[in-house]
Amino acid sequence: xxxxxxxxxxxxxxxxxxxxxxxxITTGIAxxxxxxxxxxxxxxxxxxxxxxxxxxxxxxxxxxxxxxAVVLTAGVFWMVVLLVLTMSDYLTR
Amino acid sequence: xxxxxxxxxxxxxxxxxxxESSWLGMWIFLAxxxxxxxxxxxAYTSYRSAxxxxxxxxxxxxxxxxxxxxxxxxxxxxxxxxxxxxxAQVNRTKPLVRFLSLTILLxxxxxxxxxxxxxxxxxxxxxxxxxxxxxxxITNQAEIFFSLYFAMTGMHALHMVVGLGLLGYxxxxxxxxxxxxxxxxxxxxxxxxxxxxxxxxxxxxxLLYLSGRH
Numbered sequence: 001x002x003x004x005x006x007x008x009x010x011x012x013x014x015x016x017x018x019x020x021x022x023x024x025i026t027t028g029i030a031x032x033x034x035x036x037x038x039x040x041x042x043x044x045x046x047x048x049x050x051x052x053x054x055x056x057x058x059x060x061x062x063x064x065x066x067x068x069a070v071v072l073t074a075g076v077f078w079m080v081v082l083l084v085l086t087m088s089d090y091l092t093r
Numbered sequence: 094x095x096x097x098x099x100x101x102x103x104x105x106x107x108x109x110x111x112x113e114s115s116w117l118g119m120w121i122f123l124a125x126x127x128x129x130x131x132x133x134x135x136a137y138t139s140y141r142s143a144x145x146x147x148x149x150x151x152x153x154x155x156x157x158x159x160x161x162x163x164x165x166x167x168x169x170x171x172x173x174x175x176x177x178x179x180x181a182q183v184n185r186t187k188p189l190v191r192f193l194s195l196t197i198l199l200x201x202x203x204x205x206x207x208x209x210x211x212x213x214x215x216x217x218x219x220x221x222x223x224x225x226x227x228x229x230x231i232t233n234q235a236e237i238f239f240s241l242y243f244a245m246t247g248m249h250a251l252h253m254v255v256g257l258g259l260l261g262y263x264x265x266x267x268x269x270x271x272x273x274x275x276x277x278x279x280x281x282x283x284x285x286x287x288x289x290x291x292x293x294x295x296x297x298x299x300l301l302y303l304s305g306r307h
Contacts, residue, residue, distance in 0.1 A: 091142065
């Protein structure tokens, strides 16, 4: 009886390759001025994409129960509330 | 070989529920870690929005090559960690031990590189405090950047050290054949912790190292 899903090794290698590629891209693109807030937006988007890959595949969330997704979503939601509400205060002063 | 699949602590209905409980337990802990690091990410966001020029100038003092290399090192360590879990799941102890050892080695490499980065900061008077020196018009603001740099990467490094300790224990237990397809929960849980520490760095790297390069 399998207790946890056994992820095919090939998927790990593909994700690994994507993570390395995204790392090189984010470093390279940092030297190009994309214009104002777009620089941060692109850097953060790449970081989020990398994190999503690690969470879904390395941390098996893609193959886990809904309860796991709820806990993860709750943590991320809390973080979003913290950042958005705090910054909306500061930025409107 | 006894069918250990059906063996579980008495408070659980079956082994599957026991496994799910352990798994969720680690995830709930990781949610608290999101809160833990989240506070510092908020501090960084707040001060960077207020002092963007100073933060960009300060960020450019960091070594982008070492930062990128360290990011790649941690990504490799997450791969070897995932492969370690996989090895346990398919009952292959020798690869399990090898991948755990590799993960430990990569973690140590990360910390060694970090050590050289920190040492360089000391040499360049970039450590917040009495000896901090920076462009006179943004000294205080740059000092805040470096306070956040040391606090966030320092706390991250501390988490790495804890992770290395956990991995060391796993390696020891794995060599004594304690993990198998039927039971490898500790390997999975340490894996979750290790990947989380990797994710924290995935966000730290662009925020601290890349914000002022363009």
